[in-house]
Amino acid sequence: MSSSDIFIGEIIGTAVLILLGGGVVAAVVLKRSKAQNAGWLAITFGWGFAVMTAVYMTGSLSGAHLNPAVTVGIAIKDGDWSNAPVYFAGQILGAMIGAALVWIAYYGQFQAHLTDPEILAEQPAEEGMVDQKAAPKAGPVLGVFSTGPEVRNVWQNLATEIIGTVVLVLAVLTQGLNDSGKGLGVLGALITAFVVVGIGLSLGGPTGYAINPARDLGPRIVHALLPLPNKGGSDWSYAWIPVVGPLIGGALAAGIYNIAFA
Template sequence: MTAGSIVLYEGLGTAVLILLGSGVVANVVLRPTLGTGGGWLMITFGWGFAVFAGASIAEPSGAHLNPAVTIGLAVAGATEWGMVPFYLIGQFVGAFVGACLGWLAYKANFDKNYEDDPEANRDTRGIFCTGPVVARSAWNVVTEVVATFVLVFWILSNPAAQAPDGSGVPQFGNGALGYAAVAFVVIGIGCSLGGPTGYAINPARDLGPRIAYAVLPIKGKGSPEWGYSWVPVVGPVVGAVLAGLLALGVS
């Protein structure tokens, strides 16, 4: 797998992940849509299926879709460190593009949301990125560390995640479940650990769309909350490193 191919597949897969993920949140949050008021469970399942779709597209690159996953795999020796920057480039660029596409898909709904209530779009940041219900930075980081650790350690503990040919590209999936297995884990994390912070568990998933929210011409939008933006980056990276170290130690 060449560096260019990694950037391409990770970018495409992450773009679809964010397009569908931000799309389900927009469907629930914006008024009017057919999904208005669908609730947290609809959002959580939507993100799980978004992971399945994005990972299936990015299969040739190993379908990391997440800097935390890439870093955890590198720490555990399952991905070459020299390839890490190319994974990250694809993931962050894809996340930004996917968020922009999600906005385009719901552009008329954003506008109607504003027309019906000029203050309504001030609360639309959550369509793009995460935020805490209770703002306690240290504990918000802990939540992201724990949630990301679960995801990355599950991946590293999965026998199918080890590249049999030594290429450094892990093959995800639990037998016949394939990428659906990863989606189920993400849904489980969202239902169980997503309440405090919105479970970013992915620096690109949060930072790329947060930047998109900051630059997109959304009428009446609120702040991108840059003061919180480091939490969904640092927390997942720490969780991934801990998972990688533990996997390395027990291997």
């Protein structure tokens, strides 16, 4: 596959992943959405179906990594980093596009939610802030775009993201690769979708299971840039954890694969 195929495929695939994944979160949490309060099961299955759709759509173009942690795992497994920068660039750009599309699709709901006095009154200031008047708050819709911990503990949050990503990438490497070994195959796409659901159900509670640096960083940037009223801060003090944790997890999964399965 050419660099242009990889770049285009990762843009499209990651955009679809975030559109459907972020979209299900928006549907569940935003005011005046028909799916409001549908719950965690809806979110976890929505993300799983998002992965499946995006992989089937773009697997033939780029191998559908859609995740820098997967790219890192495959690069370490194969010892080939030549296309990694192209994958990373397509994934970040695609994630940003997908997040912007969620905003467009739910524009009215965002406006209703972020101007609702009851919603705004419920939002506490970010932990560790002394001057609450001067300090920005993590906005009431930040969770539509990116992840955040329920209990803010750096080592636990980092460990949770590492563990979840090891499960994901090891599943991809052991049973999900296509004949070329560069991405997910047809059966692998379905298996990986259910793995993502399983991770969400079992390990998603502490941090919201980013398990994908592009999935968290790209939409977080979009949250910071969008003209959303009363959106609060983008929680940049936490933003490194869902980037570094999954990258470590992807590398560890590749190491486990090379030791135990290769």
